[in-house]
Amino acid sequence: MRPTIATALLTCAGSALAQDFSHDGNYGAPVSRKNSGPMATGFIMSDAGTKSHQASPPKYPSPWGEGLGEWAQAYQQAKSFVSQLTLEEKVNLTTGTGWELESCVGQTGSIPRLAFRALCLQDSPVGIRDTDFNSVFPAGVNVAATFDRKLAKARGAAMGAEHKGKGVDVQLGPVAGPLGRTPEGGRNWEGFSPDPVLTGVMFAESIKGIQSQGVLASAKHFIGYEQEHFRLVSDSTGYGFNISEPNSANMDDETMHELYLWPFADGVRAGAASIMCSYNQVNNSQACQNSYVLNYLLKGELGFQGHVVSDWIGTHSGVASVLAGLDMTMPGDSAVYNSDDSYFGANLTVAVLNGTVPSWRIDDMAMRIMAGMYFVEGNRNRGDINFNSWSLDTYGYEHFYVGGAIGKINDHVDVRGDHGTLIRHLGAQSTVLLKNIDNTLPLTGKEKLTAVFGEDAGSNIDGPNDCSDRGCNNGTLGMAWGSGSANFPYLVTPDSAIQSELLSHGSAYESVLNNGALDSATTLARRANVSLVFANSDSGEWYIEVGSNLGDRNNLTFWGGGDELLDTVASQCNNTILVIHSTGPVLLEKWANHGNITAILWAGVPGQESGNSIADVLYGRVNPGAKLPFTVGKSRQDYGTDILYTPNESVPQLNFKEGLFIDYRSFDKHNTTPTFEFGFGLSYTTFSYSDLHVTKLNASEYVPSSGHTNPAPTYSNYSTDPADHLYPSNFSRIPLYHYPWLNSTNLTQASGDQHYGLPGFIPEGAQDGSAQPIPKAGGAPGGNPMLWDVLYRVEATVTNTGSVAGEEVPQLYISRGGPHDPVKELRGFERVPIQPNSSVTFCVDVTRRDISSWSTFEQDWYVRNSTKMVYVGSSSMNLPLSAVLP
Template identity: 50%
Template sequence: MAPRKHTALGSAIFLYSALAGAQASDIPTFAHRSPPAYPAPIGTGDGVPGWSEAYSKAQAIVAQMTLAEKVNITSGVGWEAEQCVGNTGSIPRLGFRSLCLQDSPLGIRFGQYSSAFPAGVTIASTWDEGLAYRRGYAMGVEHRAKGVDIQLGPVSGPLGLFPEGGRNWEGAGSDPYLSGVGLASAVRGIQDAGVIACAKHWIGGSDLPERYRIAGEGANAVNESLSSNVDDRTMHEVYAWPFADAVRAGVGSIMCSYNQINNSYGCQNSELINGILKNEMGFPGFVLSDWQAQHGGVAPALAGLDMSMPGDQDFTSGNAYWGGNLTVAVLNGSVPIWRVDDMATRIMASFYKVGLDKDRAEVSLDSWTTDVHGFRNWFAKENYQIVNGNVDVRGTHGTLIREIAGKGTVLLKNNGSLPLGKLRQIGVFGSDATDNPRGPNGCEDRACADGTVAMGWGSGTANFPYLISPLTALQNKAYADGSVIQWVVDDYATGEMSKVARQAEACLVFVKAQAGEGYLTVDGNQGDRNNLTLWANGEEVIRTVAADCDNTIVTVHSPGPVTMEEWIDHPNITAVIFAGLPGQESGNAIVDVLYGLVEPGRLPFTIGKTASDYGVKLMYKPDNTYAPQQEFTSGLMIDYRHFDKNNISPRFEFGFGLSYTKWDYKSIAVRTINAGPYTPSTGRTPAAKTTTVTESPESLLFPAGFHKVKNYLYSYLDSTSQYGLTGSYGPNDDAPKEAYDPSGTPIRPAGGAPGGNPELYDVLWEVNVTVANSGQRNGEEVVQLYVSQGEHDDPVRVLRGFRRVSVKAGEWTSIIFQILRRDVARWDVVSQNWVITSAPKKVYVGRSSRDLPLEADLN
């Protein structure tokens, strides 16, 4: 019998946008097309530590579920339908409550009695893998105690290609290796605490205003979301690289992005989900959509999407692509039953992997009200109860937050004025030094730049339990030291600034920039920054103070690079500090750095002299009214790689940061490890165990007397006749036949295990480096290792190792780095595998990407 068409389940652009050549006549022809990759690989934990037992448990419980129950845990119940920013359906018959998904990557969004951790850009600036793990673990502990099952973090994408990018601060810098280490460390920490981590955003997110089609967010002038057009090699070596680290670390879930990639939506791009993520990277976990990033029903399911969030097509609309519609799609053959089995099994395997079946806390937060009592079903105004239990989950995390914020502060310039000693009189200048008059949480999702800036804005935020401003901390320090302290925090009161500056022994200027997510606009900046200049009259504040104070120390709080050329070389500016987005302990942390109580960090990105030096141009206005096309023409050459390849002198290079002591790099020795040859993977992904639906449509109707909560999304059917479920049907004929093949798919040569072919992680060389602290103070150095891969189209050098080490004054330490096969390989687009060319390769070790005193050949 001919299959039925289900247009309600189709894509908003076209049903199978991952199909080469599949386009309607009214769709413009674009050069970039993502190829198809079907069927969706079935997840497995066979032979994978941490996953094997979890899969056994998951398969056992999924075998007990009805079709409606399987659909229930794959489908969100709708925006504001329950207490978390996202909730799946529940399975009361099996005693399984809904899964709670909650932002953010730096704390519990909308949380109370919870912490506001330093942002991703600040933990990246520590260059400390151990601190990244401890931060992840602490956040996981807090989420777990509040009843959160899936923490929507950590973040890698966007990677920072565009320095003005509004959400760069959520991630771990502008290098794939640094980002990958940070992502993996956070994943281990979060999941060791018993919460499923969600690495995001898969993949290639860039400009915010055109990233998605939602009216009221400035993007309603275009028909479809922006397409990030990325070539195959760049995808593998740059943007996908950190996610491979996360998969290898055991991440339970990955969030697909709003944007299109090569003109196929991220959440129904079969090549990216089925092909690269689930086959080539061997990802055993589940893929969930960003909120409203789903654009169809059948297409995303066949392309590998496993969970729809928040469930409704438009917020609080009551309409869903999945839920009951997915149940229908299975019954009529548009989506095979084994695909839904796999969705449910992947979700439950992640659930068991982190131990959520043991001591699972009740949800004690609410995303829609700060009141103790409220409606569990907020939009429907039903089930009034205690929704905010106000469980205090912070523990002693403030101490960790202060340590991270201090060690993630970067000292850019120091003419000897730092560290400070006891001062007779201090002057403090700029609104960035003080409190927001409306309070630390006075702006929606932190969308303002009033007072000191300690996190960006958007969904990646958390409520501050408190925020120690620099001025507060400096007053406390002045009181302890017996210093006089005066301040002018009106950014336009330049006359008063001059008077105070002339009296002070040290003038501490605090300036800022801010950025965030595109659903909120601050001072004309719709998420992305309009430029790289300072906000709030910052340049004029600096000039004013420096004109009257010969010991001016500038601190910048910012989500990323700012241009400094018009003031950085002023002779009266004796020190410059980049303090990033430090979280709730901001002021205490900056005092720790100013007075030398902690060793500062290193830059996770390049600070150029001009915005044009980065060689990229962010798209502020769409280039067409159908689907804006963002060409990633920089390829592999992002950030410092671009500066190096084009011989552009930055103001401060990637990895740069001054120390309070002196370091000498003494020696380097390379030892070759005989790891054996690289063998492409073979075999097939598992075959489906169940291929036939045994349940009748009548058994999936709403139970008699069932109470429907308004706009709540269910997996049951209202009737059978309205869907035409009167017979048996086969695959949807708009879909590729391969999508319905239950026998599995060949494993790609670069696959074979979580993170890719296991032999990619073989050690090929060990590099032994000796570093001495020849200064007068104990200190911490960030030792960085770079590799030159040798081909003309390769970057000059790429980061392939780092270590933050503590060494006492006058002593030395030996550090051993391991260089993996993956570290010197490149992606070959012909063989679709990793290869090592015969070009000569070298290793470089030093203090930054351009300060590398040690080098050696890799033979």
């Protein structure tokens, strides 16, 4: 590296068919493209995958895990365990016991004979759901805004430690789906960013952090889950929508690989032990029984070695799902919660006995589950489950939904540690400074009269946990709603934190915390030296409706009269500061250009230390260095995508016609100027960029993976006599509990499922346990290892030209040069601290993957023969340095 005047030097961081089987069809036909691929031939993104009723091709058999890469030892340990199991014990590992019957939101059956307690699966991606004495962390969208890998991993580790302390085995997170195709998407906040690279990095680091604590990360939701509307029939019919199946995300092969699959490849490469499949369909085949996405993409191309678990009630069949790659069903119930039937359980036992599900497949299911346990937990002891998701009482029913014996159900273990300090820091580090006229910020705390306005600054008068799963928008937005929520141990409001700050300086403070009190706001704002207006925009999961918003936001404006309040205050005070809490973009064009609004901050969904975090930024203890993880457009139409709010067919068809062009890629394509671009964020200091250098490194030519797998192994024998699989004598059953045993020796009668035992419904190759070809793009967890070969090293100098220390996020973008490619795509970033009048070297390793395109014809990655540019700067629209990649 070249010497600089830096005080620090960085190193490179580099369908519902009659039988529910995936069906035949064209997933995205190749179309000729001149001079753009191997031997001057390439393939454009085909419209075939963006039309209604697009079909997902069948891909069988379901690949069996082989202990690839770092998984070898875990598979050896799992083999020793699984080889001891009976058929029923294997089935128990794969089947949830039923909704609200055990302590966790999801639990499998246990194996008492081997002293193996049930597996506990628990939400959520921001903290432990439905318990107490746990922390509430900033949302994923905040983590993305930090552009800080270390913070992502630290947050993951802290969450993993808390789950471990409660006895949880599988944390249901982090989230890379939804990616954020539409800015109104209800669960975008659980994930990270509509940019696949930023999401992929934060996703992978979060997984590493969680699993470092001995807790399996269940990376979700796989795949194409980009809106709440019509994700489930039960949700939809409850609101009068007449649909017959969940919505179908229809996309072409290039879009799948280059956009939505990208971060999951990072997650698998990082060692994710579990993947949760999603509610929606993909090209008109249910995601949790879609053989193309589960068998071919996930387990084949990406070489995933862990287990696939359904989202809750996301399983739509038994044999069809198993053969298509589903390894575990949750919560075990079939079509509705608290049903006394399961697609797995005894029905799976029947399917194995009658040969519909081959023995190697049930073995693989058990192996994948146990290998994940050994891969993550090693030989660490699993603690007892010490909480109950259905009641915070100390004593209660052992099986909540059906009653039973009363005993101690909660130990109220405090698992928070010192995580509040991390949460406060992360909240401040994720706050984005969008506007700061004449150095309005930071404030001194000595302003004569500071006024705070807005319900978003105050508390929910009924308590921060008053609304189930945070399903309301009362008080400050510290967390959005849905299964991705958790109970607050406390919530520091901006009102309380700012008041404490000012009182410590002897300053005057007043607040109006009612958005509708416009007369009071007018009077106070007229007197104030500085007015702080807090406004928010919330979203969540569809099973809760908030203000007529069914999960997805109905608009991109402030909620609860926030715009009117802001307009009122700004008309009276020429030093008005806007602080935004939101789950995604909010339209800000009017406020960005308002002469009396001197500063704007986006603080996202910051968790329990919300007030302290924003006070640290407002009063200069933290110099903001975060960047927008999405684009703020001037109008809703600028994004080019939107939610389908009304069904267009009985099976709603979501046609991803925009392909790769979401968020800033769409703005670039259409030459649309946003209010604030992706990657934008100001500081209390200034930075300059210079001295771009690109070095081409020696790397081997790309070699597609080839060869075959080993034949499918089996690990134990079992009796094929149904009489040997009946319920044990004198067995006491728990009502609605899903057991693996049979109640009849008549397999058809015992099945109770028309899909079982009917060979005509079995797809070709689904039962084939012979050696299978390895996909060209596969070969290891995450994909072909040569995709991560470093081809170039890019370096640039970043200098702090201001008078205070600060942190900058230099960003590297690449143009792949194809006529149908995005103008530019993020490919590298680093958050760097820089002292005044000092410089650092920003260094990024550019991998083969970074410049590759997906060939629908070859079904592999290739580097197009085109001129490729590299850009470096402070945001997606401020890129002063550029060079051609040699």
